[in-house]
Amino acid sequence: MPRKFLQLVGSCLLFLIVSNSIFAQKKSLAQKVDSVLHLMTLDEKIGQLNQYNDDHVATGPITLDNDKIGQIKRGQVGSLLNCVGVARTRSWQKVAMQSRLKIPLLFGQDVVHGYKTTFPIPLGEAASWDLEAIQQSARVAATEASASGLHWTFAPMVDISRDPRWGRVMEGAGEDPYLGSLIAAARVKGFQGNHLGDLNAVMACVKHFAAYGAAVGGRDYNSVDMSDRMLWETYLPPFKAALDAGAATFMNSFNDLNGVPATGNAYLQRTILKGKWGFKGFVVSDWGSIGEMINHGNVKDGYEAALSAITAGSDMDMESRNYKNSLAKLVTDKKVSIAIIDDAVRRVLLKKFELGLFDDPFKYCNEEREKAALNNPEHVRIARTVAAKSIVLLKNENNVLPLSKNTKTIAFIGPLVKAVKQNKGFWDVEVPGVDSEHIVSQWQGLQNKVGATSTILYAKGCEIEGDDKSGFAEAIEVAKQSDVVILSIGERRDMTGEAKSRANIGIPGVQEDLLKELLTTGKPVVVLINTGRPLVFNYTADHATAILYTWWLGSEAGNAIADVLFGDVNPSAKLPMSFPVSVGQIPIYYSHFNTGRPATDDKNRIYNSSYNDLSIFPKYEFGYGKSYTNFEYSKLLLSKKKIKQTESIEVSVTISNTGKYDGDEVVQLYLRDRVGSIVRPVEELKDFKKIFLKSGESKTIQFKIDKQKLSFYNQQLNWVAEPGDFDLMVGSSSRDIRLKDSFELIQ
Ligand code: NOJ
Numbered sequence: 001m002p003r004k005f006l007q008l009v010g011s012c013l014l015f016l017i018v019s020n021s022i023f024a025q026k027k028s029l030a031q032k033v034d035s036v037l038h039l040m041t042l043d044e045k046i047g048q049l050n051q052y053n054d055d056h057v058a059t060g061p062i063t064l065d066n067d068k069i070g071q072i073k074r075g076q077v078g079s080l081l082n083c084v085g086v087a088r089t090r091s092w093q094k095v096a097m098q099s100r101l102k103i104p105l106l107f108g109q110d111v112v113h114g115y116k117t118t119f120p121i122p123l124g125e126a127a128s129w130d131l132e133a134i135q136q137s138a139r140v141a142a143t144e145a146s147a148s149g150l151h152w153t154f155a156p157m158v159d160i161s162r163d164p165r166w167g168r169v170m171e172g173a174g175e176d177p178y179l180g181s182l183i184a185a186a187r188v189k190g191f192q193g194n195h196l197g198d199l200n201a202v203m204a205c206v207k208h209f210a211a212y213g214a215a216v217g218g219r220d221y222n223s224v225d226m227s228d229r230m231l232w233e234t235y236l237p238p239f240k241a242a243l244d245a246g247a248a249t250f251m252n253s254f255n256d257l258n259g260v261p262a263t264g265n266a267y268l269q270r271t272i273l274k275g276k277w278g279f280k281g282f283v284v285s286d287w288g289s290i291g292e293m294i295n296h297g298n299v300k301d302g303y304e305a306a307l308s309a310i311t312a313g314s315d316m317d318m319e320s321r322n323y324k325n326s327l328a329k330l331v332t333d334k335k336v337s338i339a340i341i342d343d344a345v346r347r348v349l350l351k352k353f354e355l356g357l358f359d360d361p362f363k364y365c366n367e368e369r370e371k372a373a374l375n376n377p378e379h380v381r382i383a384r385t386v387a388a389k390s391i392v393l394l395k396n397e398n399n400v401l402p403l404s405k406n407t408k409t410i411a412f413i414g415p416l417v418k419a420v421k422q423n424k425g426f427w428d429v430e431v432p433g434v435d436s437e438h439i440v441s442q443w444q445g446l447q448n449k450v451g452a453t454s455t456i457l458y459a460k461g462c463e464i465e466g467d468d469k470s471g472f473a474e475a476i477e478v479a480k481q482s483d484v485v486i487l488s489i490g491e492r493r494d495m496t497g498e499a500k501s502r503a504n505i506g507i508p509g510v511q512e513d514l515l516k517e518l519l520t521t522g523k524p525v526v527v528l529i530n531t532g533r534p535l536v537f538n539y540t541a542d543h544a545t546a547i548l549y550t551w552w553l554g555s556e557a558g559n560a561i562a563d564v565l566f567g568d569v570n571p572s573a574k575l576p577m578s579f580p581v582s583v584g585q586i587p588i589y590y591s592h593f594n595t596g597r598p599a600t601d602d603k604n605r606i607y608n609s610s611y612n613d614l615s616i617f618p619k620y621e622f623g624y625g626k627s628y629t630n631f632e633y634s635k636l637l638l639s640k641k642k643i644k645q646t647e648s649i650e651v652s653v654t655i656s657n658t659g660k661y662d663g664d665e666v667v668q669l670y671l672r673d674r675v676g677s678i679v680r681p682v683e684e685l686k687d688f689k690k691i692f693l694k695s696g697e698s699k700t701i702q703f704k705i706d707k708q709k710l711s712f713y714n715q716q717l718n719w720v721a722e723p724g725d726f727d728l729m730v731g732s733s734s735r736d737i738r739l740k741d742s743f744e745l746i747q
Contacts, residue, residue, distance in 0.1 A: 032358070033349045037342060039101060045345045046327045047076035048103065051284060051318045054083035054092070057430065059110060059498075060287030063321060075099035076324065078348055079106040079284075079316065081154075085432045089149030090365040097361060104352055104361035108284075111153035111191075111202070112171060112427035113137075115144035117379040117438065117555050120390040121425040121496075121532050122157065122187075124551030126173035127573040127625070128389035129666045129690055131186040137386045138190025140379045143200045147373035148431060149364050151355050152203040154251060156187035158238035159208055162587040164577065165218025167500030170426060170532030170552075172213060174576030175589045175622060177234050178685045181241035188245040196248060197356045199364070206242040208253030208286060210268050211235045218586065220501045221254045229678065231257075232713045240277065248281045248351055252314055254289050261296045263289040264305070269313030282315040282347035291320035302326050307335055315344035374431065380438060380556060387553040387560030393571040393626040394547040400524045401546045402567025402628055402661075403484060409455045410446070411482035413475045413518065414489050415464045415511070416530050418443045425552030426497030426532060438555050442488055442528070445558020449566055457482055464492050465509040472517050479521045486565070487515055487544075488528040493552055496532025505535050505583060512539045519543055528561060534579040534620075541619055549575075567628060572664035572690070574625035574733065578618040585614065590622040590734040591681035623668050623685070623733035629659030629695060633667075633738035636730055642744045645721060648706035649743060653730050655701065657693035666690045669703050670734065672727040677714050683729060710745055723747050 037045070052068060053060070059082060071077050072095045080092055089107050096105045113119045119137040128134065138156070145153060157171040160180055173183040184206070193201035211231060215222035226235070239250075250273060253262040262268055263285050273279045290309045291302060299305045306326035309317070317323035330336040356363050373379075393401070403410075416422055420441045440448070446456055461475035462468060479485045489511040494500065506512075507529070516539065518525050524545040529535065532552055540547065548571070553560050563569040578588045599610040601617065610616045632655070639650035655667055669687040673680040686709045689701050705728070710721040723745050731737035 029353050032353055033346050036349055037345060042328055042331060044075040044101060045341050046323055048078035048345045048348045049316050049323045050077050051079040051081060051316050052077055053319055054080050057082045060319060063319060069095055072096050073098045075101055075103060079108055081108045083107055084109055084148055084150060084429060086149045086365045086367050086370045088432060090362060093361050104357035106152055107150050108152035108154060109150050110427050111141050111145045111429060112155045113425060114141050114554055115429055116374045116431050117144060117383050118424045119383055119554045120387050121170045121552045122172060123170045123174060124390040125386060126183055126576040127392050129574055129688060130389050131182055133386045133389050134183055135186040135190040136382055138187045140382055142191045142193060142202045144373045146200050146202050146364055147369045150202055153191055154205045154207060156184055157207050158184040158242055159213030160235050161213030162589040163218035164505055164534040165501050165503060165586060166215055167220060167496045168498055170496040176685055177237040179576060180238040184238040184242040185245035188242045188247045192246060196354045203248035203351060205249040205251050206239055206247045207251035209239060209250050210262060211257050212253040212255050215255055218501050220499050224255045224257050228717060229713050232717055243277055243279055250283045252283055252285055254286050256296055261293045261298050263314055264293050264298060264308035264312045266312040274313055283313055284316040285309060285314045285318045287318050288320045290317050290322045306330060310336055310340060315347050383554055384556035384559050387556050388563045388569040390551060390573055391564045391571050392549040392573040392575055394549055394620060396546045396626055403565050405450050405453060405566050407454050407483050409482040411457045411478045411485045412446055413459050413461050413485060414487045415460055415462060416488040416490060417458060422493045423553060423557035425493050440556055440558035442558045442561055445562040448559060449562035461514045462510050467510055469510055472514060475514060476517055476521060479518050479523050482523060485518055485523050485525045487518060487525055490530030507535055507537050515540055534577050536580060536582060538581060570628045570661050570663035572627060574623050574666045575620055578622045579620040581619045582614055588618055591684050593679050594682050621733055621735045627663045629657055629661040629663040631665045632656045632658050633730060636739035636741055638741055638743055642746055644746055645707050648704050651703040651705060652700050654698055656698040657695055660695055662694045664690055664692050667701060668731055670729040674725045676722055683734060721745060
């Protein structure tokens with residue numbers, strides 16, 4: 001028999017054996033779930049659908065419950081949140097082991113941007129456009145969290161948002177569905193590692209399903225009114241990408257969507273998520289969101305709230321206690337079938353099996369492992385790298401940056417210079433027993449870098465908020481004695497985050513006044529802006545000598561900032577959101593429609609879609625960010641100018657580093673579909689590549705354009721590519737388009 005044939009038979013057999021064993025494994029997991037389910041009383045089943053807050057920290061309005069222990073012993077609780085650390089999780093798990101069926105508890109926590117080692121806030125990390133770095137950051141967080149007894153993180157938040165008034169923009173990846181989808185998938189892969197059940201993996205929880213980021217007026221928890229098409233085209237893609245990356249769980253959201261609260265929204269959870277998308281994991285409500293449907297005015301009481309949520313596909317009740325109080329009665333009243341309850345319970349039990357908790361409920365409880373993971377120097381090193389990659393250089397007049405390490409005297413001024421905890425950003429996990437938090441302040445970072453060679457002078461100047469200018473004089477004095485001033489200003493870390501919407505998003509207090517005064521000394525002033533959102537800071541933008549947007553960078557903030565200030569790292573980050581000139585421009589995003597009377601900034605043109613008193617353009621656009629070096633774009637080549645639906649185009653472009661420094665460039669590819677049955681945006685990001693070029697080096701990079709990149713949701717919500725002409729733009733930001741071409745899609 002020919003050898004090739006034998007090889008083929010051999011590989012077919014191997015495939016059959018492997019796929020059979022995968023099937024057997026899956027089957028046996030489902031059988032195991034059912035074998036537990038068959039033993040459960042209705043009360044115990046409902047117990048699996050309850051999640052309670054541990055007593056010491058709260059991330060929502062707390063419900064006092066003095067019989068938590070008793071309920072866990074009776075098998076009436078399936079999961080706890082805000083319970084971290086091996087010692088604490090073990091002690092609660094021991095209580096669960098006293099229940100009749102000994103079903104282990106799941107421990108969930110908002111591990112949003114790191115655990116003990118804190119990483120940049122997610123919006124900042126998104127600015128790196130570095131998917132590997134983002135995945136690595138989630139990997140470190142998962143390694144630490146799982147070693148500390150946790151099974152589950154309530155992350156990633158993948159809500160698209162185009163409104164910086166909304167405090168939770170800090171938690172997502174910004175305004176764009178393409179970038180947002182890639183980042184969502186990277187984060188899920190990072191959290192869940194190779195395999196759920198590995199000791200260093202935690203379940204991801206993709207949130208908030210859905211459209212939470214479009215809250216009217218940027219006011220947290222507010223309503224969302226949105227067309228189905230917009231939902232599918234812009235807001236759902238990151239959720240789908242996270243699901244495709246294997247996300248174990250989803251969280252629904254506080255908002256109503258077109259009048260139906262997301263928590264009780266069957267279209268979102270049953271039709272889309274569990275139906276069309278075939279999601280096999282479970283959905284947890286947001287904190288109290290089942291009960292909040294009463295406030296929404298969508299249900300009359302807790303009984304109706306529980307009915308609405310379970311029917312719509314919310315499997316687990318976080319903290320509202322309406323499942324606990326009403327599900328049993330709903331079953332007896334025949335309003336909810338036992339099949340619906342069983343389906344929800346099966347989903348929860350399946351994850352507990354996948355995590356290996358039935359084999360060993362204390363699997364993630366090992367103090368030694370916890371100690372080692374939380375003190376791993378490699379995690380700190382990664383945090384520093386990711387933090388430096390997240391810093392955006394917005395301005396660099398006269399190439400004042402990078403600073404020379406031989407600068408004689410530096411004035412380091414501002415209310416955030418010596419702040420320590422502020423650098424952590426909003427979502428901060430307090431790990432019990434870990435009192436030596438590792439956070440490098442900006443002051444310390446500068447000392448570490450040039451403390452031995454430069455004199456560094458300090459003045460606080462003012463507070464973050466308030467109108468006290470009494471510290472200005474000292475700050476000016478210090479500035480006068482120096483060669484360069486670094487001014488660290490911005491928000492407090494708790495000014496962006498959940499329930500932190502702001503109607504005015506300027507730099508608070510008198511901080512910009514301080515800048516104004518410092519500039520009178522004639523010294524170059526480098527401004528560091530610390531925040532979780534795009535702020536409006538026109539004075540600073542127009543007058544500062546240089547600006548680094550530093551977000552909240554986490555544990556290694558100080559070192560990372562110093563790395564960039566002194567050129568050990570050449571900044572390469574690009575904004576993941578448009579930065580408005582004024583709150584009046586919000587919502588502002590690059591991928592808008594052209595309108596029938598296209599906007600211009602030409603004041604002589606009347607009757608067009610622009611503001612009479614303001615530019616229509618953002619202060620800094622999506623994709624913007626400078627480098628210490630210069631990149632030139634040339635030789636844009638398309639392999640074809642006409643393609644059929646089944647074909648693709650290879651696009652190549654050459655990028656040259658023509659400046660003095662080595663550096664990374666994010667090369668961005670945008671498309672415009674000139675004519676569509678639904679009008680298409682003026683440009684849409686469809687691909688990008690982050691490449692490293694040594695000074696003087698050139699590289700040619702390739703992109704591939706296929707049908708997928710040309711498609712959109714038509715009026716019938718079908719995903720189609722319509723024949724016609726497309727513009728192709730390659731550039732360094734959504735406005736800084738360097739090269740253009742076009743092609744045609746034919747039938
Ligand atoms: C409410 C927030 O919306 C959600 O994102 C978070 O996971 C829960 N609280 C738990 O803290």
